Amino acid sequence: MAGKTPIMSLIPSSWFNDPTKSSIWIVGYRMVQVAQENFTQSQPMIDLGDVRAIFNYGSLSYMDASNIFEFEQDHVRNINYSKFESKDTNVGGWTILITPYMSDGVQRSESETRNSIIVAEGILSALNSPNIVYEKIYENIVELSPIKTSTFSPTFLTTNQPPNLQASALQLLSQFSVNLQALPENMQNRVILSLRWYSKSLVQGLDGFLTGCQAKGNGTDLE
Known part of the structure; x- marks a missing residue:
């Protein structure tokens, strides 16, 4: 999305004074049971507390790391960094939620940032339709100046306790x-x-x- 619409045009000016020391957390969701004619505005957006919700018809670009882990014999997990790649979605309806992550050099905790997104997601789902945030497609962090995007790898349960098959x-x-x-x-x-x-x-x-x-x-x- 950042390559199609300038990311700075989506962000409230009150969020940051210094873009070189700031970043946003951005989450994209597939929207279902909507068509292009349902979008009466080209790219409507609303603010839900410290989260901006943007509703878009078209395709999104994002960074994906969902396939970087590869399992070998005995399920030893290795990282294939070549699978960290840019992807484009199909054309359709999308909901994008963005919230500040680092503001002028002051970074929020990951849990606080995620909670802001979760609350906004709940508002949209409960008061509008679950289909407006039907499926989370990506979750990226975007540094604003210069633009640099990072993403999250899949999470795995990690424990030192091996299965006991006795x-x-x-x-x-x-x-x-x-x-x-x-x-x-x-x-x-x-x-x-x-x-x-x-x-x-x-x-x-x-x-x-x-x-x-x-x-x-x-x-x-x-x-």
């Missing part, structure tokens, strides 16, 4: 499942919920899972 360890897992089924229903539900929390937290963080539980509104998952 017969006794596998039997322990099987016995745990049997014991779980024998618990009173209320206790069984608590253990199952804890296991779900743990599993979800490995990939999306505990906050995301708890929010999902609360959004169901029936309360049964939190008993």
Whole structure:
């Protein structure tokens, strides 16, 4: 996108005084169930707190690192830097969220920056349509002067605990499942919920899972 529309034209002038010491966090989402005629303005944009939301019909350019990891024998992970590459999307509807990352030499934390994006994404999804942020396509950081784009590699769970495939360890897992089924229903539900929390937290963080539980509104998952 930066090569098609000057990135500085998308940023509120109040965000930065010195572009040489500033950067933005930019996330692009596929928008579905829209066509070009639904865009009554060429590139509408709104501000959601410290996030600017831009709605675009066309194609986007971005940096991609989703394929830089390659697995070899015994699943040893290697990095292929040649797979860090510029990509262009298909033509369609897109939502772009941008927020300050470094402002005049002062950098926000990654968690604070991501939370700003997540809140804006939630506003758009809840009050407009989930299809307006249907699929996240990319997440880049753009340094503003000179323009330099970086991106994120896929994340992996890292632990020093190897799988235990001994017969006794596998039997322990099987016995745990049997014991779980024998618990009173209320206790069984608590253990199952804890296991779900743990599993979800490995990939999306505990906050995301708890929010999902609360959004169901029936309360049964939190008993």
